[in-house]
Amino acid sequence: MGTSREHAIVVGGSLAGLLAARVLSDHFDRVTLVERDRLPDSAAHRPGVPQGRHLHVLWSRGMEIAERLFPGLEEELGAAGAPVLGIPSDLLWMTPQGWRRRFEVNRLMTFSRELLDFSVRARLAKIDNVRVLDGQEVTGLIASTGGGVGGVEARERGTTGDGEPLRGDLVVDATGRGTRAPEWLGRLGFPEPKQTLIDPMLAYASRRYAIPSGFDPGWKALYLQADPPNTRTGALFPQEGGRWIVSLFGTAGDYPPTDDEGFLSFAKSLRSPHLYEAIKDAEPLTPISGYRRTANHRRHYEKMPRLPEGFVALGDSMCALNPLYGQGMSVAALSALTLDDGIRNGTAPTALAGKMAKNAAGAWLVATGEDMRYPTTKGASAGISTRVINRYVARVVKVANLDQHVCMRMVNVLALIAPPQSLFMPDVLWRSATVRARPLDGPGERLN
Numbered sequence: 547m548g549t550s551r552e553h554a555i556v557v558g559g560s561l562a563g564l565l566a567a568r569v570l571s572d573h574f575d576r577v578t579l580v581e582r583d584r585l586p587d588s589a590a591h592r593p594g595v596p597q598g599r600h601l602h603v604l605w606s607r608g609m610e611i612a613e614r615l616f617p618g619l620e621e622e623l624g625a626a627g628a629p630v631l632g633i634p635s636d637l638l639w640m641t642p643q644g645w646r647r648r649f650e651v652n653r654l655m656t657f658s659r660e661l662l663d664f665s666v667r668a669r670l671a672k673i674d675n676v677r678v679l680d681g682q683e684v685t686g687l688i689a690s691t692g693g694g695v696g697g698v699e700a701r702e703r704g705t706t707g708d709g710e711p712l713r714g715d716l717v718v719d720a721t722g723r724g725t726r727a728p729e730w731l732g733r734l735g736f737p738e739p740k741q742t743l744i745d746p747m748l749a750y751a752s753r754r755y756a757i758p759s760g761f762d763p764g765w766k767a768l769y770l771q772a773d774p775p776n777t778r779t780g781a782l783f784p785q786e787g788g789r790w791i792v793s794l795f796g797t798a799g800d801y802p803p804t805d806d807e808g809f810l811s812f813a814k815s816l817r818s819p820h821l822y823e824a825i826k827d828a829e830p831l832t833p834i835s836g837y838r839r840t841a842n843h844r845r846h847y848e849k850m851p852r853l854p855e856g857f858v859a860l861g862d863s864m865c866a867l868n869p870l871y872g873q874g875m876s877v878a879a880l881s882a883l884t885l886d887d888g889i890r891n892g893t894a895p896t897a898l899a900g901k902m903a904k905n906a907a908g909a910w911l912v913a914t915g916e917d918m919r920y921p922t923t924k925g926a927s928a929g930i931s932t933r934v935i936n937r938y939v940a941r942v943v944k945v946a947n948l949d950q951h952v953c954m955r956m957v958n959v960l961a962l963i964a965p966p967q968s969l970f971m972p973d974v975l976w977r978s979a980t981v982r983a984r985p986l987d988g989p990g991e992r993l994n
């Protein structure tokens with residue numbers, strides 16, 4: 547990183563950009579966040595975050611970081627009606643290895659993506675040295691006098707022609723999985739980063755429903771996972787406003803339909819009837835939305851021979867994940883902390899890119915490892931070591947279904963509290979080898 551701390555520019559005003567801007571406000575005199583969309587002044591959907599119509603779970607590590615950066619955020623979300631779930635005590639969770647016992651090993655607050663982004667945006671707007679330039683599209687980078695990146699070119703969205711230069715000492719690319727930063731760097735004479743694309747051909751279809759009045763079956767949420775070669779997963783989670791979000795997921799090209807009949811029939815075909823039974827007579831509040839841009843996509847800035855001073859990529863623009871495991875926002879939150887640390891310590895660009903890549907490595911392993919259970923996944927196939935690891939993880943899942951300690955270890959990996967390697971610690975190895983793992987007949991009662 548360069549030494550001047552006058553002006554930082556963040557490109558992209560979704561979660562990764564918002565958290566990055568918050569962190570930069572501690573280090574720079576001024577921070578400008580440039581966002582292509584006009585940002586709504588309420589918890590409303592916007593085109594730049596099309597995934598917002600689908601289930602978004604912020605695991606506890608991500609929530610903890612967001613709360614640290616914006617103290618009181620959690621309370622504010624709760625006051626807006628976001629429910630809290632015991633995991634998996636309030637969740638009927640059918641894993642690939644059968645039903646999971648309902649003890650509590652973690653807690654999750656569940657809210658719409660619109661509410662989360664709006665709450666964070668509103669908090670950011672209160673920081674004096676942060677300016678939000680919305681409705682402005684970045685079209686390229688500009689060079690600094692020292693041969694690094696010295697700002698961006700931006701123009702009003704919907705106009706054509708060259709953008710106006712906006713100079714800054716640091717540019718953070720948070721423009722998501724569709725980022726054009728590699729091309730922008732290329733135009734300044736830097737090599738483009740190598741990319742890895744692993745595509746499980748997964749699609750979402752989602753709809754919100756009113757929670758039927760008096761509905762109280764003893765659970766609050768459902769997560770019914772596919773057991774490969776089965777390709778169909780479904781989830782139902784409560785959100786603020788007394789509604790459910792229901793997302794159906796189909797892997798290996800088995801895309802869930804977006805018409806009423808097809809949606810219900812896909813729900814009916816899941817491995818348990820619970821989700822279909824819950825929604826078949828419930829009142830839909832929205833049309834059904836589909837989404838297919840879900841491939842795992844890494845851009846390896848950490849491997850570039852020459853990365854310019856004054857440029858950092860984070861969030862989905864650096865590592866976009868198959869969203870089925872709900873880890874993207876937590877990786878974005880971890881990246882914000884890494885950025886904070888990197889600036890504090892004057893970390894060099896390539897070393898910082900390495901730390902960013904490391905943040906995402908565990909989530910990448912989880913997502914791509916699971917995706918490789920399907921031979922149809924494009925871009926990678928399971929070699930012998932992946933097959934052995936996947937077999938061991940299947941055993942751990944089976945034991946986690948019955949054993950609270952192993953379940954906690956497993957959920958800690960999903961929640962980014964611990965790395966996937968922690969599943970190979972002696973306690974997990976021992977219990978996985980010794981616990982008798984007879985599958986449960988059903989989800990059972992809440993245990994604590």
Ligand SMILES: Cc1cc2nc3c(=O)[nH]c(=O)nc-3n(C[C@H](O)[C@H](O)[C@H](O)COP(=O)(O)OP(=O)(O)OC[C@H]3O[C@@H](n4cnc5c(N)ncnc54)[C@H](O)[C@@H]3O)c2cc1C
Nearest residue numbers: 558560562582594597602603684722861862869872874875
């Ligand atoms: C279907 C789906 C479900 C998901 N579910 C979960 C989940 O349950 N849990 C979880 O943690 N994560 C989930 N994710 C991932 C999560 O949405 C992202 O990780 C999160 O939004 C952080 O992404 P980001 O901020 O890096 O990029 P994005 O959210 O993609 O935002 C990029 C922003 O940049 C702006 N932008 C783009 N180009 C320009 C430009 N040239 N100039 C200015 N602005 C620009 C866009 O308008 C947008 O606001 C899901 C993703 C998908 C696709």
